[in-house]
Amino acid sequence: MLTVEGLSVRYGAVQALDRVSLEVPDQSVVAVLGSNGAGKSTLLRAISGTHRLHKGRIEQGSISYEGQPVHKMNPATTVALGVVQIPEGRRIFGRLTVDENLRTGAMGAKRSAGRGSARDRVFELFPRLLERRTQRAALLSGGEQQMLAIGRALMAHPNLLLMDEPSLGLAPQVVEQIGEIILEINRQGTSVLLVEQNASMALRVADLAYVLDVGTVSLHGSAEELAATDEVQKLYLGHGAGQQSGAPRAPRRSLTQLSRWSG
Ligand SMILES: Nc1ncnc2c1ncn2[C@@H]1O[C@H](COP(=O)(O)OP(=O)(O)OP(=O)(O)O)[C@@H](O)[C@H]1O
Numbered sequence: 001m002l003t004v005e006g007l008s009v010r011y012g013a014v015q016a017l018d019r020v021s022l023e024v025p026d027q028s029v030v031a032v033l034g035s036n037g038a039g040k041s042t043l044l045r046a047i048s049g050t051h052r053l054h055k056g057r058i059e060q061g062s063i064s065y066e067g068q069p070v071h072k073m074n075p076a077t078t079v080a081l082g083v084v085q086i087p088e089g090r091r092i093f094g095r096l097t098v099d100e101n102l103r104t105g106a107m108g109a110k111r112s113a114g115r116g117s118a119r120d121r122v123f124e125l126f127p128r129l130l131e132r133r134t135q136r137a138a139l140l141s142g143g144e145q146q147m148l149a150i151g152r153a154l155m156a157h158p159n160l161l162l163m164d165e166p167s168l169g170l171a172p173q174v175v176e177q178i179g180e181i182i183l184e185i186n187r188q189g190t191s192v193l194l195v196e197q198n199a200s201m202a203l204r205v206a207d208l209a210y211v212l213d214v215g216t217v218s219l220h221g222s223a224e225e226l227a228a229t230d231e232v233q234k235l236y237l238g239h240g241a242g243q244q245s246g247a248p249r250a251p252r253r254s255l256t257q258l259s260r261w262s263g
């Protein structure tokens with residue numbers, strides 16, 4: 001469905017991605033893991049065409065979606081094709097109500113028909129949003145705001161959903177719910193490219209996974225294979241030799257979340 005080949009992206013003097021290749025098969029969930037600054041958001045921006053808004057430039061490589069080259073398209077065109085990004089930091093409109101936020105998500109969608117059914121789908125996935133539909137988004141909890149950000153993206157009828165760290169800053173139970181929601185969205189026929197630092201959640205829901213290390217792909221394979229590698233165990237799942245010997249763990253978000261998760 002999506003093929004990224006030899007993609008290099010630069011912001012002025014900063015090389016953010018260096019010849020990255022990646023595939024998202026039809027109907028799949030693909031996770032991209034990597035620590036701060038690895039280039040995860042840059043990868044999603046390049047796919048959605050929003051890198052230019054951040055002064056990023058594709059130096060080489062290509063991105064094709066269902067056989068069409070998309071790396072020269074503008075963001076509106078990619079949305080119309082069904083590639084929809086949920087940016088980092090759950091951008092929602094705080095002063096608008098839940099309903100109004102959802103309506104903004106439908107703008108630029110590939111079909112304006114079916115807006116009502118998209119809204120029904122969102123409220124089915126997130127009954128909390130239905131209860132709060134007339135409330136201003138700024139008053140929602142962090143988890144509800146993330147649900148609204150996902151809901152807005154679903155209003156555009158995505159075939160491929162690009163999610164940038166949906167678990168960021170959320171309590172473990174809410175992260176678990178977000179994982180379930182991703183699986184349900186996928187079961188309903190939408191492919192998902194999921195960027196995460198929370199490796200335990202991402203590898204649980206993903207079919208395939210990639211590890212980005214300072215702009216290059218250092219590992220890739222099935223989520224199961226990757227979860228079993230030493231690198232992922234040590235760096236992302238906190239099951240390294242150091243931990244077994246009682247050494248202090250590095251202060252990573254994913255580790256603290258895993259300690260309550262690893263049942
Ligand atoms: N607009 C920008 N201008 C200049 N450099 C940037 C810009 N955006 C990102 N970078 C740099 O590009 C590299 C990759 O950044 P990116 O935001 O893609 O990483 P990330 O993996 O998403 O990190 P995080 O987990 O912190 O969100 C970093 O070195 C970052 O400092």
Ligand SMILES: [Mg+2]
Pocket residue numbers: 040041042088164
């Ligand atoms: Mg990022």
